Amino acid sequence: MSKRNVIPAVGAMMLALATPGFAQDADTVVATVNGTDITLGHMIVLEQRLPDQYKQLPDQVLFDGILEQLIQQTALGQQVGELDKRAQLILENERRALLAGEVIDEKARAEVSDEDLQAAYDEAYGNAEPEMEYQASHILVETEDEAKALIEELNGGADFAELAKEKSTGPSGPNGGELGWFGQGMMVPEFEQAVMELKVGEISEPVQTQFGWHVLILTDTRQKEAPSLDDVREELSDGVRQKAVQDMIAEVTESAEINRPDTGEIDPALLRNGELLGK
Numbered sequence: 001m002s003k004r005n006v007i008p009a010v011g012a013m014m015l016a017l018a019t020p021g022f023a024q025d026a027d028t029v030v031a032t033v034n035g036t037d038i039t040l041g042h043m044i045v046l047e048q049r050l051p052d053q054y055k056q057l058p059d060q061v062l063f064d065g066i067l068e069q070l071i072q073q074t075a076l077g078q079q080v081g082e083l084d085k086r087a088q089l090i091l092e093n094e095r096r097a098l099l100a101g102e103v104i105d106e107k108a109r110a111e112v113s114d115e116d117l118q119a120a121y122d123e124a125y126g127n128a129e130p131e132m133e134y135q136a137s138h139i140l141v142e143t144e145d146e147a148k149a150l151i152e153e154l155n156g157g158a159d160f161a162e163l164a165k166e167k168s169t170g171p172s173g174p175n176g177g178e179l180g181w182f183g184q185g186m187m188v189p190e191f192e193q194a195v196m197e198l199k200v201g202e203i204s205e206p207v208q209t210q211f212g213w214h215v216l217i218l219t220d221t222r223q224k225e226a227p228s229l230d231d232v233r234e235e236l237s238d239g240v241r242q243k244a245v246q247d248m249i250a251e252v253t254e255s256a257e258i259n260r261p262d263t264g265e266i267d268p269a270l271l272r273n274g275e276l277l278g279k
Contacts, residue, residue, distance in 0.1 A: 030067055033074040042070055086277045107245050112237045117229070120236045125226040131184065134195050135220040137177035139163055140170035140212050147206035147213040154203055160217050169212065177217075183224060191216075 026041030043066045047055070054062070083091070137160060141147055150163060161176030168177055184192065191214060194207040198218035207214040229236075270276065 031071055033071055034078055036074055036078070038067070038070045038074060043067060046070065084278070086274075089277070104245055104249075107248050108241050110241065110244065112240045116240050117233065117236055120240050121229045121232070124232075124236065128226055130223040130225070133181050133183045133222050133224045134218060135181050135222075136179050136195050136198075136216055136218050137161070137164060138170065138172070138179060138191075138217075139168040139177050139215045140173070141167060141215075142169065142212050144206050144208070144213050147215050150215045151203060151206070154215070154217075160203075181222075 024040060026039060026044065028040040029037045030040055030043065031038040043063070046066050046069070047062065054065075057065070080087075139147075139150055139160070141150065146167075150167060153163060154160060161178075164173050164175075164177030167173075170177070172179055186192075187195070188209050188211075190207055190209045194204050194214075194216055195218055198204055198216065200218050200220060202218055204214070204216040207216060
């Protein structure tokens with residue numbers, strides 16, 4: 001072989017050594033335990049079922065840990081002879097759950113059509129009444145007398161925000177008592193009712209809640225607009241998929257030929273009796 005051909009030949013050999021990484025697939029054997037192969041596919045499906053915290057590990061650490069676990073499980077599993085009744089039933093249940101989960105996952109991963117998404121949006125928001133939102137501030141104190149004294153100061157021209165910073169025991173005190181915008185159901189009932197009865201700029205009478213006594217001022221109101229479809233696209237898509245899964249489960253179950261023998265004579269307490277499985 002001439003020197004001219006040596007370099008291309010070496011290059012081809014190096015390329016051949018470098019390409020297995022690109023040729024690897026799920027059937028690539030990563031270990032063999034007493035004749036039983038463990039493949040890259042076995043490792044991948046185990047990784048997919050790990051809790052999220054383990055998936056944050058470096059790739060090499062995760063690879064080594066999963067491989068070692070599969071090797072140990074394979075070696076231990078080979079020590080078992082004929083499965084007892086309990087183990088057989090566990091395997092049947094695991095297979096049943098696995099197959100059902102695969103069907104559900106496939107349905108849950110299906111694309112949501114624009115038509116279904118629009119229908120879900122229209123159902124959720126199409127006929128919804130505009131919701132009123134309120135912007136208010138409050139001063140929280142321990143007693144009703146303290147609250148009445150605050151109202152006298154406010155009626156005398158005191159600044160609400162300054163009084164809140166000075167007297168309020170609530171977490172909003174340092175911010176002048178401002179609570180921002182909120183809608184129905186976001187505040188305790190007594191507080192919410194008092195706010196809804198005020199006019200903008202009006203100061204309340206003392207209001208008692210589980211937190212103490214409040215003096216309120218309503219600073220503004222507005223109607224909350226319905227969110228755009230894009231704002232709730234992900235939420236609605238999840239809802240459409242969940243309904244599709246529920247409908248599929250109901251349809252498949254209803255169409256199945258199911259025989260239910262009379263179990264009235266079976267003592268429900270037997271469910272807790274593991275001795276029925278034998279040894």
